[in-house]
């Protein structure tokens with residue numbers, strides 16, 4: 001299956017991160033929509049209808065964890081990968097509802113791997 005069929009929503013308050021993720025994920029063949037806040041993510045969610053959401057934890061306004069909980073209330077089947085610059089969130093109970101957790105790094109290899117894993121889990125035959 002081609003990655004082209006998958007739409008990924010990137011949610012991050014930092015413009016350079018949104019741009020980088022969009023460039024790199026589009027290079028992988030994904031369709032990418034970006035939101036600058038949790039509020040915006042919720043707003044564009046119905047129209048974007050993403051297969052997966054990659055979301056920053058630390059954002060002004062709604063945090064990534066708060067947004068994750070709202071999204072799961074709307075549709076618990078949308079996979080969400082939480083991202084943070086801080087490794088200590090890995091132990092935080094509030095991230096339990098995410099499908100994966102990735103520490104932000106210069107290379108997006110770990111994120112791309114997590115995306116493939118989550119998508120293959122979601123779409124693997126029962």
Ligand SMILES: [Mg+2]
Nearest residue numbers: 013056058059
């Ligand atoms: Mg941030």
